[in-house]
Amino acid sequence: MMGRKSIDEDIESRLPLIISMIKDNFTDKEIAEKLGVSLSTWRRKKSQNNKIKAIIDEICDERNSEVEQALFKCCTGYHYYEDVVTKVKEQVLSEDGETILVKEDVKISKVKKYKGPDVVAQKYWLNNRKKAAWKDDPNKTEIDKKALKLKEKQIESGGW
Template identity: 65%
Template sequence: MKSNEELIKDSLSLVESMVSDGLTDKEIAEKIGMSYSTFRRYKTQNSDLKTAIAQGKDRRNQKVVEALFKCCTGYKYYEEVPTKVKEEVLAEDGRTVLVKEDVLIKSVKKYKGPDLNAQKYWLNNRDKAQWKEDPYRVENDKKLTKLKEKEVEAKTSPI
């Protein structure tokens, strides 16, 4: 039987992959055959395990950044759409028309346009100095607070 150190050393790439896929610590510990409490302890002590977890989180975060960027710029995608098809068929007597219905699934190419909220979020977080909503908000809030303090002071002081 392997020791916990050997178990972790042999599972580093697997741990990184599982973290990237979004598994919890409890699920990861179970999959590598270790108790949850032992995994948590090694997570704080073992630098190789810390690195593997950090790299897995970085990969997962990169996926989110790429998805956000796609929302900002717009993208094309395929969607399966059911389509009802009607076919008219003459009966054997030649007078009656029978309608045969069928449902076909077609793959349709669609376009999702850029999302203004995603763009705003991206720009606010990438270059706060240039893109924040109100660059003078903090300064104005401080001035407003001082005015309110003076107003309260004036109301409470005896004249």
């Protein structure tokens, strides 16, 4: 007689489902419910199981990379295509020149557009990539350090 699968074996056998749920932004609670385990069990297994940790890290890295690429495009500007809907009217004339029929149709055409660079995205990118050169107030750190030293001196001298 075969014994029941352990929770680890059961969870590992359902890795494709887990990957799909993580990619679809399921919450831990939703994943636990789908797997038929308690939320605390899922969280424990997620933090202890190396396969699950590796999968979650890989998915997070992929998403972060996608967001970085999109942010970079916003910083530099990009071309894209947009569907534009246009009404087209067609008039059919009779032999004596009067309009007999007005036929309306909808035409969808792709139009190439340009999204210019976004200054806010550029600022965000540079504030995070080159903090020393692009922070809002490059002197703030020095001023804060000096203020802290003055406060420490006041405390030591009992003037606080």
